[in-house]
Amino acid sequence: MKKIILSTLAVITSLTFVAAQQTHFGLKAGVNISSVDIEDGDDFGSKTGMHIGGLAHIHISRNFALQPELVYSMQGGEDGDEKLKLNYVNIPLLAQYMTNDGFRLQTGPQLGLLTSAKSEFGDVEVNRKDDLSSVDFSWTFGAGYLFHSGFGIDARYNHGISNISDDESFQARNRVFQIGLFYQFMHGKSSGGR
DSSP: OHHHHHHHHHHHHHHHHHTGGGEEEEEEEEEEEEEEEETTSOOEEEEEEEEEEEEEEEEOSSSEEEEEEEEEEEEEEEETTEEEEEEEEEEEEEEEEEOTTSEEEEEEEEEEEEEEEEEEETTEEEEOGGGBOSEEEEEEEEEEEEOTTSEEEEEEEEEEOSOOBSOTTOOEEEEEEEEEEEEEOOOSOOSSOO
């Protein structure tokens, strides 16, 4: 698992250095609506959380870019009186198609590192980190719009692919809708689309 994490970070770092002249860094934050899909069982329904982090927008050509991000994300779900609180550090690597008017379509893989996991029943909290995988793999689909000011809006869906349960008797997968705002620092002009 350490090799996967180190390889992902090495790729992101290499791409950033290679494309330094065409890279715009930024900050982002927004709202999550998350759930946990349980195979052949009761799902954990919608729970509201937040996400906050940074991005590097790397222009490859006039209309294409790569965007690695580092994002803290509050996820999980609710099932009756039980609330499942899952906190991740997510590392998406998005391929983006951009139009010249600021519109973007994006998709790509996301690696999630579990930082904490708790079940909450009223005032009682139970640590669940040992019951869950420390790594989550998802695929991201989304769209965004960047205004000339450097501010933008972003909406995406993260579809969990890997089983996050360490219990072999069932499988659980994250499902997360995100909507948020970002600010992209505009250092010089990029080639083509914003």
